[in-house]
Amino acid sequence: MNKKSKIDQLIVEAHRQNDKKKLIKLYFEASKLFSKNKEISFFLTQAYVFSLDVGDDIESKKLFHMLKQH
């Protein structure tokens, strides 16, 4: 199983468990596996949304700045 498939599986599992903190981490990790801006932004957005949801201000700020760069 390649890295993308593996992380995909972990994301599905984290969704199933409604583990939002894990989702932030996994989506962020996923963003590193892609090279096109659009793809990176997609995963960073997903991570950003869950960081807002759980109220992780530090992570939100970091992700927001990263999104602005893409």
Add this chain to the structure above:
Amino acid sequence: MSNDLTLVTKPLEIANGLPNSHYIDQSVYELEKRSIFFEGWPGLCVASEVPKIGDAIPISFMGMPLLVLRGKQGEVRVFQNICRHRGMILVKERKNIEGAIRCPYHSWCYSTEGNLLVTPHVGGPGINTHPDIDKNTLGLIEVRSYIWRDVIFINISGDAEPFETIHKNLMTRWKEFEQPLFHGGEDSKFLLDVKCNWKLAVENYCESYHLPWIHPGLNTYSKLEDHYNINEPNLYSGQGSLLYRQFLGDNGAVFPNFADLSDKWTDGAEYITVYPNVLLAVQKDHVYATIISPTSTTTAEEHMHIYYASSDTDPKMRKDNCKQWEEIFIEDIFVVEGMQTGRQCSGFDGGRFSPAMDGPTHCFHAWVANKLLNFNKTVSA
């Protein structure tokens, strides 16, 4: 039987009560919803239900999903509980919101102040903005609210006169009780489901006429002749007692009194309905608020909350006091449900009032009738 509301607004001595249709007809219920509840200032719940920052409770108010929320600055506000995107329900159950309110459908996120924070992928995958989506104009829809005596009153239409203008008279009347109220907590509230139209619960609260028969226990120390009617046409009505006997715990312990009350309240107490649906009481050692929430034409919920003058009161005494009030409210259930069943009799003309005893009930009926008549005039104009 006549549905003529002008019979209701006649003087007490010759007036009839509201017609049967006002208790059993779905179309009248819908009319009341728009003319009385959405245009006026009904009570929704109490601010003590959201004690901590981020606390949120979803409430279906006559079918409209609302969200009561304590924001980061500590202020309590009411919003329509829907996303501005597809109208999806945002919060399904009571919770504490640590971060943002995230719509479970497409993850549009809102702050606890109602601001729209992010619209993920709104411009396409990975693009979170679009020139036609102005986040500044798409915050949660706030419902106008006013908190008095911990009760959150709402004006859904947004164009009623200010709460404090409408209720200036009552606020002045009870000015002495404008002091910190401490909700007794979990042991000082209860919820009763009643199978009657909301108005019957209000009407029963307004008058003292029924006390000797329905609350014989209460009547041993608070006799009918010790009560007086409170009638403020177009504003509020209720009853007062000249012989309030305060709650006694084991060994005669009492709750602390509210500070600096005048002599009137040494033995006096008042029980008033803030129209349309909030039953309030002031007594020297504790006060309460009961919100009557209509759930259908023929059902309602009674949400009772008891408050003290101090945050430091005895838990057992609080529990016993609450139990006593719950028993009193339960004693009323067979009456309000019996009157509801009675509204199926086609020969009933709304009933005749006792000119001496039923002033407060008539005052409420006339207020309802006038609201409906004026609303109909406005709609047909």
